[in-house]
Every structure is written in structure tokens, then in C-alpha cells.
Amino acid sequence: MSSNARSFVIGIPVYQGVDLMDVAAPREMFSWMGENWSAQGTVRVLCVAERVELVTTRDGFRILPDATFCQVPRVDLLWVPGGDVDALQREMQNQAFLGHLRAWARTARWVTSVCEGAMLLAAAGLLTGYQATTHWNFLHCLAEYPVEVIGGDGYFPRFWVDDRKPGPVRVTGAGISAGLDEALELVRRIAGQAVGDQVQQVTQYYPDPPFLAPTPDLSGCPLDPA
Numbered sequence: 518m519s520s521n522a523r524s525f526v527i528g529i530p531v532y533q534g535v536d537l538m539d540v541a542a543p544r545e546m547f548s549w550m551g552e553n554w555s556a557q558g559t560v561r562v563l564c565v566a567e568r569v570e571l572v573t574t575r576d577g578f579r580i581l582p583d584a585t586f587c588q589v590p591r592v593d594l595l596w597v598p599g600g601d602v603d604a605l606q607r608e609m610q611n612q613a614f615l616g617h618l619r620a621w622a623r624t625a626r627w628v629t630s631v632c633e634g635a636m637l638l639a640a641a642g643l644l645t646g647y648q649a650t651t652h653w654n655f656l657h658c659l660a661e662y663p664v665e666v667i668g669g670d671g672y673f674p675r676f677w678v679d680d681r682k683p684g685p686v687r688v689t690g691a692g693i694s695a696g697l698d699e700a701l702e703l704v705r706r707i708a709g710q711a712v713g714d715q716v717q718q719v720t721q722y723y724p725d726p727p728f729l730a731p732t733p734d735l736s737g738c739p740l741d742p743a
Contacts, residue, residue: 524708530617536693539598543631549720599712649665
């Protein structure tokens with residue numbers, strides 16, 4: 518599969534142990550962008566993996582990828598989801614996986630992640646010198662890379678951080694549910710305010726949390742050896 522002049526291709530690389538909401542939330546938002554962005558033509562949102570076989574998420578849900586990495590040589594927007602600790606440690610050492618991230622980033626207009634997906638971008642060298650954020654529990658892990666880490670404090674975390682150096686824009690999101698806010702903001706930036714409004718309306722996403730729990734202030738990195 519490859520993009521053409523009338524396609525805007527969004528690639529979401531998935532792997533065993535990936536976080537379900539990191540994949541499902543943006544997949545939903547971006548698919549509605551395609552329904553409402555008629556001026557662009559085709560918007561394709563593809564879950565891609567090393568092989569087209571069932572991927573089991575961290576919580577046991579199963580996803581069948583749309584295509585293999587090699588079948589999608591380029592994307593316009595790369596969205597990298599997070600996963601459990603074992604999955605992250607495995608994929609951060611998986612040179613084939615990291616190589617595909619680098620290849621997509623060379624031609625993508627947007628290089629993005631949510632939650633611990635920032636760790637995979639950092640391991641691929643794609644956040645070097647950039648501002649970025651991730652799930653609060655992994656901020657110290659991200660700080661082990663040459664990245665300017667932006668963290669949320671207390672009750673008001675930063676849901677996403679963007680950095681516009683030369684080349685594709687980097688947008689990194691905080692933990693799990695931040696992918697909803699981040700993806701909706703990307704819809705607005707890519708397709709315009711009117712389409713962003715339509716996607717917000719059709720998904721009825723008007724966040725009003727019933728309570729506000731503080732973000733813990735932790736030290737150390739869950740990925741470090743005990």
C-alpha cells in the first residue's frame with residue numbers, strides 16, 4: 518500500500534503489548550476527519566505491524582493490522598502509541614521497528630506519539646533536540662535521552678507538546694487519554710477549524726471529568742533495571 522495524490526495516510530504502528538486507547542482513540546478521531554474533510558479526498562488510517570497477524574494489547578484486546586510495515590512505505594502522519602514496560606523494552610531494542618520509524622519520519626509531515634510512544638521515538642533518535650512529553654510515570658525515562666522534557670505538574674498536566682524545528686512537526690502526548698485531546702487538535706491543525714468542530718460534535722467529546730486526581734510526583738524510570 519502507498520499513498521497517492523488524493524490520499525492523506527496516517528500510520529499507527531502496533532506491537533504486542535501496545536496500549537489499546539493509544540490506538541483506538543486517535544483511530545476514531547482521525548477516521549471522522551476523513552468523513553468530514555471532503556476537500557482532501559481520501560484519508561486512510563492504517564494500523565501497521567511487522568506481520569498481519571493478531572496483536573494483543575496490554576489489556577488483552579486483539580487488533581488485526583491493516584498492513585505490514587513494508588506495505589506502507591510512506592505516511593503523512595506517523596502516530597506512535599505506547600505500551601507496557603516489557604513491550605517498550607523489547608521494541609526500543611528492535612532495530613527493524615526503529616528503522617521503520619526513521620524511514621517514515623523522513624517523509625512524514627507530522628511525527629507524533631502518545632503516552633510511552635515518545636520512548637520509541639526517542640530510542641529511534643527522532644526526538645533528539647526537541648521538546649517532548651510522555652506519561653508522567655516515564656518522564657524520568659525520557660530525560661535519559663537528549664530531549665527537552667516538558668512535564669505536567671499537579672492537577673493540570675500538559676496534554677501535548679509540539680516542536681516545530683525544520684522538518685516534520687513533532688507532537689508528543691501525555692498519558693493514554695491525552696490521545697483524544699491530541700488527536701482532535703491534530704485534526705483541527707491539519708483539516709481546519711470547521712472540520713475540527715465537526716469531529717468534536719460527532720464524537721461528542723466535551724471533556725468534563727467528574728473529579729481531578731493529582732498527578733503523582735515520582736522519581737526514577739520504570740524501564741531502568743531494579
